[in-house]
Amino acid sequence: MSSLKNNGLRINQLHVAYQNGQLALGEMSLTLPEHGIYTVIGPSGSGKSTLLRAIAGLLPGYEGELLFNGRSVHDKDTLIGLVPQNYGLLPWKTVKDNIGIAMRIARPDGAGRGRREQDRQIMHWLESMGIAQLAGRFPLSLSGGQQQRVAIARAFAILPTLLLLDEPFSALDAITREGLQQIFIDNWQAHPATTLFVTHDVEEAILLGQKIIIMLPGQQEPPEILDNATVFAMKHSQKRESDEYFEQTKRIRKVMMEKW
Numbered sequence: 658m659s660s661l662k663n664n665g666l667r668i669n670q671l672h673v674a675y676q677n678g679q680l681a682l683g684e685m686s687l688t689l690p691e692h693g694i695y696t697v698i699g700p701s702g703s704g705k706s707t708l709l710r711a712i713a714g715l716l717p718g719y720e721g722e723l724l725f726n727g728r729s730v731h732d733k734d735t736l737i738g739l740v741p742q743n744y745g746l747l748p749w750k751t752v753k754d755n756i757g758i759a760m761r762i763a764r765p766d767g768a769g770r771g772r773r774e775q776d777r778q779i780m781h782w783l784e785s786m787g788i789a790q791l792a793g794r795f796p797l798s799l800s801g802g803q804q805q806r807v808a809i810a811r812a813f814a815i816l817p818t819l820l821l822l823d824e825p826f827s828a829l830d831a832i833t834r835e836g837l838q839q840i841f842i843d844n845w846q847a848h849p850a851t852t853l854f855v856t857h858d859v860e861e862a863i864l865l866g867q868k869i870i871i872m873l874p875g876q877q878e879p880p881e882i883l884d885n886a887t888v889f890a891m892k893h894s895q896k897r898e899s900d901e902y903f904e905q906t907k908r909i910r911k912v913m914m915e916k917w
């Protein structure tokens with residue numbers, strides 16, 4: 658029986674070394690409540706992608722424990738949606754088919770859903786990302802930013818329990834990025850998967866996360882965790898103008914100046 662304290666993602670004393678024995682991710686422990694969203698920032702090489710890969714089951718080995726609602730995160734009950742840095746799209750399939758395949762793999766029984774209903778859902782997610790017109794195109798004919806949007810639409814389309822995003826907006830210009838941050842948070846509010854969102858962008862970390870996990874260089878110190886509930890509770894369009902947003906920026910910059 659899972660107790661309340663087991664609700665969500667629990668990371669217990671996780672650390673990862675690749676084959677050369679060097680630590681890629683220093684020891685970290687963290688609880689991310691179910692339906693919560695935390696952002697992760699950190700200098701290059703601090704282990705952000707390694708953290709997501711360990712949770713996604715893409716690493717052969719790690720030390721420590723990864724649980725979702727009290728069971729291994731790799732248990733079949735936990736459906737993980739991953740947006741990797743390289744988008745992970747199948748080049749020989751159209752945009753629409755990339756999403757359709759992911760939906761069928763994620764839910765082989767289709768929950769009673771016919772092909773027409775699946776197509777409707779695919780178009781819904783493509784429209785929500787502003788790329789419905791790309792449904793019939795192949796990934797390699799798309800820009801990096803368009804491929805990122807397809808990867809995000811695909812991750813939402815499988816209705817994951819756990820959503821892992823590795824710098825999903827890095828290839829977008831500032832204006833498109835701001836628009837998609839709003840769309841992302843709207844989609845997440847409609848389908849609040851438990852979410853870890855890695856970004857290089859301090860502003861984005863403050864705009865999207867209930868807490869901000871600040872990874873430190875060198876794999877020796879555990880991350881600093883900054884509560885961001887006040888900014889998170891604001892209307893998205895008003896966050897940037899708020900004093901609390903400005904204060905959070907200063908807090909994070911201080912950690913960066915002192916520890917990065």
Ligand SMILES: Nc1ncnc2c1ncn2[C@@H]1O[C@H](COP(=O)(O)OP(=O)(O)OP(=O)(O)O)[C@@H](O)[C@H]1O
Nearest residue numbers: 675676680681699700701702703704705706707708
């Ligand atoms: N396959 C691998 N084999 C050996 N070492 C690796 C491998 N992948 C990553 N590393 C090392 O692990 C450490 C953490 O890498 P990781 O990609 O997780 O960092 P990151 O914080 O995501 O960096 P970035 O912001 O540049 O994407 C780095 O020192 C990296 O060189």
